Amino acid sequence: MTGAVLLLLFVTLERLAELFLARRNTKRLLERGAVEHGSSHYPFIVLLHGAWLAGLWLLAWDHDVQLGWLAIFAVLQVMRVWVLLTLGPRWTTRIIVVPDETLVSKGPYRFLPHPNYVVVIGEIAVLPLALGLVWFALAFSVLNAIILFVRIRAEQKALGRS
Template identity: 60%
Template sequence: MTLPYAIMIFITLQRISELFIARSNTKALMARGAVEYGRSHYPVMVLMHGSWLAVLWGTVGGRPVNLALLAVFAVLQAMRVWVLATLGRRWTTRIIVPHNEPPITGGPFRIMRHPNYFVVICEIAVVPMIFGLVWVAVLYSVLNAAMLWVRIRAENAAYCDVAA
């Protein structure tokens, strides 16, 4: 197995495990009376992230690995773990707003409003660049920016709706 494919296996298994965690957390939150917002854009987001992975799988073979950018990716993974640990059972891939619970303000949320989105923005650009795939980094960064424009507006509106 080559290093590019080992990296892709790691990322793919990570994303799959996160989907299971997100599904479990979503069910628990909904059972406690939480409300989902932004449901209509969710399939588009899943398609975008899935196609990003598919394009990477189809293009990384035999490419050199930039070890400095791989180190940046490792730092991003530590940040991802920090975000998920801070959110705990409230972390999902959907916009789920718990009833009578304020937004999380500890951990990385003390530093920035949407730390998970920061990590995702960086990953979508950095991972392709690890393999020298500039076009993938640019294309999916633009697509992700459009997705986050919709998603962050929906998320902010959801918390304003709950606060009202």
């Protein structure tokens, strides 16, 4: 197996595990009276991330992995775990708000209002760069910026910050 295949396999398994965790957390939050916001744009997020990963498999499975970019990607994975651990059962891929629950202000949230989005922005660009796909990184970064613009506005509104 090539380094690219191993890397893409890791990311694919990571994303599948996150979807499982997100669904479980979403279900539990909704059972506690939480409310979902901004669900109309969610299918576009799924489509973007699915197309990004499928495109990487299609275009880069046989590419060399550039170690400098891989190191940056590894740092992003550490940040991703930090976000997941900080939010715990409140982490989900949707905008879910539990009424009267205070916002998380520890961990990476002490420094950034949306650390998970910083990680996603980095990953969308860095993984293709690690596989030598500069144009792919640029194209999906632009598409991701558009969807995150919508997403962050919806989240800010849901949290009463708009």
